[in-house]
Amino acid sequence: MADWQSEQRARDERIAAGSKVAAGKMVAPKDTTALLEAVIRPGDRICLEGDNQKQADFLAACLAEADPKVLHDLHVVQSGIVLPEHIDLFEKGIAKKLDFSYSGPQSHAVPRVLKSGKVELGAIHTYIELFARYFVDLTPHVALTVARSADRAGNLYMGPNTEDSPAVVEATAFKSGIVVAQVNEIADKLPRVDIPGDRVDFVVVAPKPFYVEPLFTRDPASITEIQILAGMMAIKGIYAEYGIKRLNHGIGFNTAAIELILPTYAEKLGLKGKIATHWALNPHPTLIPAIESGWVKQIHSFGSEVGMDAYMRARSDIYFTGRDGSMGSSRTYCQLAGLYATDLFIGSTLQIDLNGNSSTVTADRIAGFGGAPNMGCDAHGRRHPSEPWLKAGRESVDGHPQVTRGRKLVVQLVESFSEKMVPVFVEKLDAIELAETFKLDLAPVMIYGDDVTHIVSEEGIANLLLCRTAEEREQAIRGIAGFTEVGRRRDRKMVEKLRERKVIRRPEDLGINPLDAHRSMLAARSIEDLMHWSGNLYDPPNKFRNW
């Protein structure tokens, strides 16, 4: 007799084992390691959220305390390697294999454990790519999730930090897996239900509220005039030129500068209502002045940001909010929004080569990708037209082909030198060397050159759509690479020709007054200014309060 329900029986056994240290679904903090040892099996695929922002930090600490003789060879499949405990799992031999997306704060630890041989690296994914694999060949056996509150039935309320959880929990729960949730408190009635209780097997009230990584707060005080100059070029030379209404911004200072000059510089150009109205964007505090000045129609967010809760609640015309009034985020849906429903992605990077390939990997730093490769690519499945998309498509071909298609604008916004005079423009990406060192089948390139349509530096805009040969492309990139080695090795004649064809455009070609590249152009010059713009609804994290 064929056995078609072995997974469900295995699940029943795990639940029975876990129930010995639980009271119904409720587990005491002191019994949590024992619970995890009871419901997880060696070799399991496990997702320990591990998102971009919110962290199941108590469950991570409890799992890291497990006995490696009981729990070993786990295969970690989660988007974020963020906490030191995520690395500890490998150091202690509890986990062995890793498939992930993003490693921000642990970006220096990842290459270290790779070198030590304690991590077998599967792949570095984009978010929705990893979520997609949850439903095909990387389905978690156990998911350890995190919520603000739970009721006795195990229903979970996550508020603005819904993030990855619905995707993680659905994949796990519907394939006979076990779902354990860490919550800040038990409530009789939840503000809203983000995860239905019948998908949650065990709940533990953590001794401390869960940790949220503030990732998107950029202090306007640190924005430079170079960034303002490049921002003005992006607005005038790209946003206005193509009529970009639907867009996504990366999280760096360069794009924060754009957000802060919408109500000043772009207003002066008469662009209000014509650009930057609909966003797939995290709740960037630096967008507050543009929102308050009536620039923004709506924003859907991947995750939340520390200090933005009350502001978003009060601006439900702008943000997606639940019936309870609080914002609801979704990494899955927002990534899809960025992939299919925006006409422009603009973000920064650490290295760009002569083909326009870019990477944030350097010799001692593996930050992963997060969502950038997904935002920063042309979605070949897109079938709805829009003017910016069609214009970009037209620019990329000569003549009038029988079948035309559009192009998403993928813009890299950089300064030719990053901190400490490290050049951003390079002949060869460190990512390629890293792939050789660690024998990776695929070099971790963040955005492939053939997806990039424009590169903006303080020296100018290179429109790669208009390049017809590899040589033109190389010189277009060299022609805006400033005083880096790559920039200084340009063919000056060819660069001038490219400029005549508007493949390269400099600030003076765009009619930008260099004297406008001044900090007084920023609608807010400090975190305190942002707070004032928000009517004191924005509540900045302590580390950003310096007044």
Next chain:
Amino acid sequence: MMETLKFSHVAKRRLSGTKGQAIIGVVASGNLEVLLERVLPEAACEVEIATPLTGYSETWKAVVAEFVERSSPGGLRISINDGGARPDTVFLRLVQGSALMETE
């Protein structure tokens, strides 16, 4: 330990405008102060730099040459008090300075 650099150029033409002097920027870490004076004959341009960082003379040379090529600051004597600024910042300041000199 300051390094002093001096470059002399012949620009394509005299910088337009009549303003005799302008100052832009501040001496701060990663920033610089630029003093521009219209005191030289028609196309002559001299740039003198005081910088706390040594070993970047090739970069300074390239930045100044590019500025003279693009802005044609004929007639200007330019004094830079550098606080360790990146070349892109230096270039922007120079361009801002010459724009200021052209402003009435």
